[in-house]
Amino acid sequence: MKAVGARLPRYDGVGHVTGRTRFVDDVRVGKTLWVKALRSPHHHAAITRLDVSKAAAMPGVHAIVTHEDIPRNVYGHLEALGVPGDEPLLAAEDVRYLGQPIAAVAAESEAAAQAAVEAIEVSYEEKPALFDIRKALDPDAPQIHHWGNVYPHYGSYNHRRVRKGNIDWAFEKADVIVEGVYRPQAIEQLPLETQVCTVVPEPDGRLTVYSCTQAMYFSMGVVAAHLQWPLNRLKFVGGTVGGGFGGKVDTATDTICCLLALKARRPVKWRWTREEEMLCSSTRAPWHIELADAVTSDGWILGRRTLTIHDAGAYARFSPYGLTKHAFHHSGAYTIPNLRFDGFVAFTNRVPTTAMRGFGVTSVSFAVETHLNRVAEAIGMDPWELRLKNANRVGDTTGNGVTLKDPSTVPVTLAAAERVGIELPAEYRAMTSDPRGGDLLPEHLAAQQNLSELNGGGH
């Protein structure tokens, strides 16, 4: 055992910081055409006319693609997980966010491509837009998505549910109920490398895709689905990314470059401007979380009711997945025996949101951890002690029924307290992750643990 545990430097680190690593934008291929996109100038509108004939006849223009050129225009990134597709690669009838791509041009230079984009004849009929997810189900809310304003495919439900224990008992039994609202924001992915792709049509009919994707096989599957091709006609080249925090799981440029390369029979390159990266690429999702905790005056969290609304933006992308993950972790690092969670993915006319570091959980960690300090204040308890008392322990069950094998709420919390010199009472300092017993196994938790054991418990 020599390498594992060693403080070895990243072997690609020197290349990165001296500019010698070859990123996608460094790939140079002869006769490459440049790509620019026509994007929606409206938040929500019907496309009433789209004519690319004048643009296509402009000097230096080799190919233009619209929705009509795409073998399968609508493909859901999560279809394999049962989430149906809703987002067109290029808008056909409606545009649902400012910056949504409608057509793309490949031309001899970026300037020629941009001139052709501006020559595309397009007319719109504006429609009312929706931005506040709290109003998405209001009777007077504009209807902005063909599925309705919330994602409707959690089985037969339009929301992700968690039901555990007896929530009514918990709220009746509680000495104090603490309610609060938490609103984590959208942020930019902010990579130094903007979305970028080069596609080369090879003499054997294959396409080589130089991609900045975080997931080569995933993106290859997405491209193959849109093209209706087998995987062996595509070769993705990548593996090195100039900043990907989730946003480069979206296959933002690869498919359109493939379509243009096939139509133009030339290599093409699409490199988003900083402005496109910031205004048209996906952000972290904004969330709206309402928590109500039922607690006893001596600091047991008996139950939690949660309403979460996730702002998906205009299309689903990975949002239904992110909300499920959020639901599975909404009790945080603690054992709460009675839960009722209802979570909705709401659509708005903003750029679709997507995966970003901590997807689904960053939001709920903020809500839960801020809320617990309010709970502690409401019952006059030390916030360290409140957390340690309710901490996950070996053998506890999570909100979705998983029995914990190796939780570390107690050791990380105690280590942090010790590091900053917090003096906790001896009974708290002596805590471990060992299974509950004695004072730490009150009747309401013991009853549930027995039930878990009866049901076979430990998965």
Added chain:
Amino acid sequence: MAKHRGRGFATIEYPTGMNQNGDPSQAWIKLKPDGRVDVFSGTVDIGQGSKTVHTQIVADTLGVPYDWVTMDNTNTDSSAVCTGTFASRGTFIGGNAVRLAAERVRERILDIASKELEIDPSDLEIADGEVLAKGSPQKKIGVADVAGAATYNYGELISGSSTALKPFADVDDATGQVEIEPHSAISYAACVADVEVDDETGEVTVLKMVQVYDVGRAINPLLVEGQIEGGAIMGLGLGLLENSYPYYPSVDHRGGEFGAYLGPAFADLPELDNVIIENPSADGPFGAKAIGEMANNAQPPAIANAIHDAVGVWVTEMPATPDRVLAALKAKAEPRRDGKRVIFDEQLSVRTVSSNGGEGYWGVEP
């Protein structure tokens, strides 16, 4: 008008791998005739250092020096499936894929060495690039010679492949309950933030963050610290600075350039104190758990709690910008009490903002 110090903390947990599983990573490994090791894995390195970590795992699984191992993650023709670099799956799931593939290669090396040394493979071990007889280390053959013999004498390519995959976990849509664990190991962390709040300007400065992470086993402590510190800065940006929609839910005044968007910079860097705890996972490579994504989750609530400790107000809309802090200081809002209910933030609630009290959200079946 004064500056006030405050301290807040948060404890968090985070799962490894795609939620509900079903996300394979595959790898294959071959030996060159001189025993050097080529690893083919589709794991994209997004800057976290997965190529280095995977190389470390392969080197120790095989028992060869680290610099014998080359990692190729450059294309889909030579690499097998990797679902992707997301869901904190690189070290654990990608790492298990290369570890399992390396174990198969190790078996093949021992088989060929067994023929050369005329010793049963179960009595052999590999260390520092040499195959040694257990207990009689003078009987040995270099892995380079084993690979040479395989190539030129036995006509064999020493190779191995494997997949790390946990089966898909179905969810009961009525109750959210699962039958099998819908993720791999769960990691835990705690963050203590010390802040200073200026009650005249509303500006919050993070002075210091103490962060404790249980990563199961730090395959590379240097890179773990990189994740902890990089994550801390992202978390600070979330907590105090960044916002794609400054007037959310309005879409007005979005920033379309770096200069119009407040991302964290070196000037915002607080003192950082990192603590790594190793509570090994039963099924991670060498006991490792994930750290990637969770590293920006604990700071925003730790900062919000620290602001409250400093000046007695809650800012629960992120980020805690100076205008929000000043507005909270001005309002000095107390929760409404209704029997045993303590109700914060009513003005933000769906009940208040929706035209029908949020009936579509609150009115679902129990």
